[in-house]
Amino acid sequence: MSSENEKLDLVKVTSGSLTDWVALKEAYVCGVVKDDGSLYFPTHVELATRFSVSPTSVASKSSEGNWSVERSLYVANLEQRKKEKRIEELASQAAEFDTRVLKAARAGISHIEAQFRAAQRLYEADGTMMRLNALDSISRSLERYHRVGRLALGESTHNVASETHSWISLLGVAEDGNNE
Numbered sequence: 001m002s003s004e005n006e007k008l009d010l011v012k013v014t015s016g017s018l019t020d021w022v023a024l025k026e027a028y029v030c031g032v033v034k035d036d037g038s039l040y041f042p043t044h045v046e047l048a049t050r051f052s053v054s055p056t057s058v059a060s061k062s063s064e065g066n067w068s069v070e071r072s073l074y075v076a077n078l079e080q081r082k083k084e085k086r087i088e089e090l091a092s093q094a095a096e097f098d099t100r101v102l103k104a105a106r107a108g109i110s111h112i113e114a115q116f117r118a119a120q121r122l123y124e125a126d127g128t129m130m131r132l133n134a135l136d137s138i139s140r141s142l143e144r145y146h147r148v149g150r151l152a153l154g155e156s157t158h159n160v161a162s163e164t165h166s167w168i169s170l171l172g173v174a175e176d177g178n179n180e
Helices: 002-008 021-030 044-051 055-064 067-126 132-152 160-170
Strands: none
Touching: 021 044, 021 055, 021 067, 044 055, 055 067, 067 132
């Protein structure tokens, strides 16, 4: 047992002839932090040695005060808080990622809009129309950016294709590649 006490670096606590039952109970219920930062829950015997009292006295006080129930509740609360902290960290990372994805989708859509404006200017200048395969490629890209943006916003991507074709109509380009 003494090797465990050395390993845990539990020092004897004495305050005259009075036992510090509050500190002893706290060490039992809440545990002690070891040098490596981990939390260790000492036994009655280890605490009796540390606080210079008999193991029977520690066991008796512990039983009277339901310390083992308090320890169980403390450990459960500690685990719940750790889970909540992990969830919060993951939610923060997910939100940051979604924001970056949304910015990328917006940039992609802006690029597509610029391509449509350039095609419109070219058509107005000399009647050159955008090639059908180019229009189809741009339309599919727009659909993908739209889907990615909606996912980043937490929205449904159902019926995105029909909504995308509505966008193309709003931009003034017919689905067959001819300008309306």
